Amino acid sequence: MVQASVGFHCPECTRARPQQVLHPSAHWGGGDDPVVGKAIIALNVVVFLVAAVAAGSPTRTGGFVFERFVTWGPFVADGEWWRLVTGAFLHSGPLHLLMNMFLLWLLARELEGSLGHLNFALCYAVSVLGGALGVVLLSPNDPTLGASGGVFGLMGALVVLQLRARQNPWNTGIGGLVAVNLVITFTIPGISIGGHVGGLLAGAVAGAVVQPVRWPQTSTGVRTGFLALFGVGLFALAVVAASALATDVSRLAG
16 A cells, blocks of 8 residues: 555555645745845835934834825825825834834745735735725724735735635644734734724735636636726725815814
8 A cells, every 4th residue: 555645545546646745835935036025125124214314213203204104094085195005114113114024024935926926016015005994994093104904914815825725724824823913903002903904804805816826827817907906996995985084184283
C-alpha cells in the first residue's frame, strides 16, 4: 500500500492516476514580488515624514497635512472628496504607522502574488473606501486617519478567499487575527469602529468577487471590472452619506 494525503492507496491505483496534493502555498503566497504592497507602505512612510515635519514632531497630530487631508465628514460634504482616500495614508504616530504597515506587509506577501498586482491594488482600494464609508456613517463629524480600514479589508478578503478554497481560516491563523483585532476595535476607546468594520466588510466582498491567478480563469476581466465598479459605488455612497449626516462646515467652525 502507498500512503496518500488521506489514507492509503493500492500501488496499481497510484500508478494509474497519480495524486496531486495541493498545499495552501499553492494558493497563498510564494508568487510575484509584492510591489504594490511595497509601494503602499513606502507612500505611507513618506506621507508620515512629511506630516511630521509639517507638525514639528513625529508624535504630534496637526499641521497643514492633517488639516487638508484627514478624513472628515463635514469637509467631504463641502466638496473635499479626496479626504475619503488621503486619510488612509495619515497616521497619528510612529507606533500607529508601524502596526498598520507590519500587518499590511504580511497580508501583501500572502495575497498579492496570488491575486496579481492589479487585483490586489483594487482590493486594497475597495477596502479603504469601505472604511471611509463606515467612518462617515458612524462618526461623520470626527476626523479619522490611518490605513487600518485597508488592512482590515485585506484580512476580510483573505478569510473569504480561504473559505472559497475550502481552507479553514481558524487553522491558518487569519480567523484568530481578525477576531483579536475586532475585540480591540470594540473595547479600546478612540479606535474607529466604522473604519475597521467598513473596511472588513468591503474587503470580504472583494474576496468573494476577485479571481486568484492560480485558479481556473473564468470571467476574470468581468470580475475585475465589477470590483472596480464596487469601489466607485462605495466612494459615491460615502460622499452622499457625508452630505446627509455631517455637520455643515460653517457651523463646525462656529
